[in-house]
Amino acid sequence: MSETSDPRIYRPHVARNREPILDVLRRCLPPEGVVLEVASGSGEHAAYFAKELPWLTWQPTDPDPMALASIAAHRIAADAQNLRPPLRLDVTSEQWPVERADAVMCNNMIHISPWAATEGLIAGAGRTLPAGGLLYLYGPYKIDGRHTAQSNRDFDVNLQTQNAAWGIRDLIEVTELAKRHNLALAETVQMPANNLSVIFHRGL
Numbered sequence: 001m002s003e004t005s006d007p008r009i010y011r012p013h014v015a016r017n018r019e020p021i022l023d024v025l026r027r028c029l030p031p032e033g034v035v036l037e038v039a040s041g042s043g044e045h046a047a048y049f050a051k052e053l054p055w056l057t058w059q060p061t062d063p064d065p066m067a068l069a070s071i072a073a074h075r076i077a078a079d080a081q082n083l084r085p086p087l088r089l090d091v092t093s094e095q096w097p098v099e100r101a102d103a104v105m106c107n108n109m110i111h112i113s114p115w116a117a118t119e120g121l122i123a124g125a126g127r128t129l130p131a132g133g134l135l136y137l138y139g140p141y142k143i144d145g146r147h148t149a150q151s152n153r154d155f156d157v158n159l160q161t162q163n164a165a166w167g168i169r170d171l172i173e174v175t176e177l178a179k180r181h182n183l184a185l186a187e188t189v190q191m192p193a194n195n196l197s198v199i200f201h202r203g204l
Contacts, residue, residue, distance in 0.1 A: 007069040008077070009042035013108075017192065018048050021107070021138055024189050024197045025049065028134060033102030034059055036128060038091060038121060039109040043071030050083035057082050059098055061089035091120035101128050107138040110174070111156075114165035119177065126181030126202065135183055135200040138191070141171040149194040171198065 029035065032055055040046050040060035050058040060071045060083070071086040087097045091109075104125040110118040125135045140152045147153040152168060159166040175185045182203045189197040 006073065007066070008073040009044075009067070009070040011042050011044060014042065014044040014048075017107075017138070017195070018045060020191050021045075021197065022049065022052055024191075024199075025053065025105075025136070028136065028187070028199055029053065029056060030102050030134070031055065033057070034098075034100070035103045035105055036098050036101035037061060038089060038104060038106040038124075039063075039113075040071050040086065041067055041108075043067070043074035043086065045107060046071060046083060046086075047074040047078035047080065050080040051078055054080070054082055056103075057084065059084045059101065060086045061097070062086060063088060063090045091117050091124060093120070094123075096124050096128060098128060100130065101133070102130065103134040103136065104128060105136045105138075109139070110137070111139055111159060111168045112166050115169075118169065118174065122174075122177050122181050122183065125200075126183055129183075129202040131202060131204045133202045134186075135178070135202070137174070137198040137200075139195055140168050141174070141196050141198070142168055143171055145170055145172075152194050171196070174198070 034057045037046055037060045040062045043060055046058055046060035062068055068086045075083050089096055106121055156168040178200050183200040184203060186201045187199045191197055
């Protein structure tokens with residue numbers, strides 16, 4: 001395959017954040033089972049985490065055809081037996097292509113999508129996870145209506161300039177939404193660049 005026809009997408013932030021995220025995942029993910037990654041984007045995270053966590057089966061998904069092509073190409077390059085082919089998943093759909101997963105992971109989606117996407121993500125995680133299952137979210141958040149850094153405030157303005165339906169969400173609003181779907185906030189972890197790892201567990 002020539003470089004010009006290579007469908008793989010590379011995002012600079014992935015190389016910066018994947019190791020700090022991996023440190024959290026090693027501690028909080030189950031010792032076995034399926035991790036459903038929602039909005040896998042370029043597929044770089046999926047390829048990296050699948051190789052670093054070989055005891056877990058990784059299922060990447062995305063709604064975008066270009067992203068799905070990139071994920072598939074990164075999967076081939078990674079040659080990880082525990083990394084499944086990507087599936088098309090629209091978070092707002094009431095029927096996901098994966099009916100059950102031991103963990104659901106979503107990085108950097110909810111601030112660059114309408115609130116309806118967050119509602120769909122949380123509802124889908126509530127349907128898909130078993131009792132005790134884990135939902136992991138990564139990205140920037142407001143706390144009690146306030147930005148945690150000026151850089152996040154500037155980023156939020158930029159997002160809303162691009163699309164009025166986008167924007168950094170308040171952790172309280174996300175947590176309240178999760179509660180309605182039997183998902184309880186278990187932990188938040190401060191991450192580089194004023195991001196958070198946010199971990200929910202599904203109730204009985």
